[in-house]
Amino acid sequence: MDKNYFIKLLQRYLNGNATEEESTFVEKYYNLFQSDPAALDSLDRDEKKILKNNLRDEVWQNIFRLAPQAEKGRLITFRHIKFAVAAVLAIAFISSLYFLQKKPSNSSSANTITKNTKVETKKNRVIFLPDGSTVILSQGSKLNYPSTFDGMATREVYLEGQAFFDIRHNKQRPFIVHTGNLQTKVLGTAFNIKAIPGEDDIVVTVKRGRVSVNDENKILGIITPNQQITYAKSKVKSLVRTVKNESYLTWKQEDLLIDNLTISEAAKLMEDRYNVKILINNPEIESLRFTTTFSKNATLEETLNSICLFNGLVYDYNKKKSIVNITP
Secondary structure, three states: OOHHHHHHHHHHHHOOOOOHHHHHHHHHHHHHHHHOOOOOOOOOHHHHHHHHHHHHHHHHHHHHHHOOHHHOOOOOOHHHHHHHHHHHHHHHHHHHHHHHHHOOOOOOOOOOEOOEEEEEOOOEEEEEOOOOOEEEEOOOOEEEEEOOOOOOOOEEEEEEEEEEEEOOOOOOOOEEEEEOOEEEEEOOOEEEEEEOOOOOEEEEEEEEOOEEEEOOOOEEEEEOOOEEEEEEOOOOEEEEEEOOOOHHHHHHHOOEEEEEEEHHHHHHHHHHHHOOEEEEOOHHHHOOEEEEEEOOOOOHHHHHHHHHHHHOOEEEEEOOOOEEEEEO
16 A cells, blocks of 8 residues: 555544545554554564565455456556455455464575575566666566675576566676576676576577676676577587567566556556656655556556556656656
């Protein structure tokens, strides 16, 4: 739920202006913590972050589940959002808290955070790394990365599956992706890695910048935009070739989960997805956070309507110039 909306909801409740539905939601939320004010004391910061993410995912899953089937294909209204949040928030919170308190200390869950964060996704998902780099992780893939790169000579992550990386430039701190015996090393660039478990080939393709690929013994190749290196694990051989189009990125156009992204971050994704320029001239708007799913079949207008509806914003779309302005 958007923080600003929740604050306004509390203000309406205190002023006696909240609806019955809103009042019930606030009271359930308050009573939950009043009954056990130290409920979260046993959780560390990372576990609280997991709890927050689990709760948010549960809320949004129920928002879409509760939307009437008859309205499938239409935008979810603000009334639906309020109803769904009020109906499931307390239950989702308690369920998430129970999961965290009862999970074994040696759990191998994809959500368990120790030194590293391990993400396993059932649908395409956007991940923002600690240095601000962006990763789009394909469904069924796993990414393991540290909670911070501070104090490290390199920025290293471990991939199993397929992902598109857009890496922030840092000459002093190279970025390295580990995929089995291969290491893909960059300073700042955009590239795709396909390393599907069970498949013999590992494929690295560069969209922007330059990438160095090596195994345990030697450099296999240095590739630039529109070049691709394929490494056959069984033969321990590699091949560099030129790609004529971006067909290797078609998987990115599937349904995409954006989790706790700012409006500004989501705008960058929409610019790439819909080939438009999105302008946001208000810092407060840029920092608003939300969670949703970009449907592969949704038009730009449908996606903008959904985002703006939930965050209380409006937009203007100039189709001739392919420019979108988002304002309060």
